[in-house]
Amino acid sequence: MTSTLSNAGAIYLDTDLALSQIGDVEAMNSMLAMLQDTLEKDLPQIDDFLRAGDVANANRLLHSLKGFVPIFSGPDLCAHVVLVEGMSKDMQSKTAAPAYLVLKPQLEQLLAEVRAHLFTVTS
DSSP: OOOTTOOTTOSSOOHHHHHHHHOOHHHHHHHHHHHHHHHHHHHHHHHHHHHTTOHHHHHHHHHHHHHHHHHHSOHHHHHHHHHHHHHHHTTOHHHHHHHHHHHHHHHHHHHHHHHHHHHHHHO
């Protein structure tokens, strides 16, 4: 199932993958809007939690992202999210915080790609 909505030049957002899993363009775009909201809300909160040493709450948000990302992104980003989420399970910000700092730009790039896609389909 090939999407005519593919994002040329996208690094992380794979709308063809998402469409193959979701099966409907409208449902996919609705889920992309949810992903956008989640990333916009959760990324700053994860930063705040890790800065405060609250790894348990950072883990809760990373766990949620771990469920979302495989629908919309390829295996490299998924593996990175799983790795960082796993580090946050041990409740030690010593490993989770630095690992998240490496992951965060990738999630921010995914967010930018989601925004661009949604802008394109709503314009």
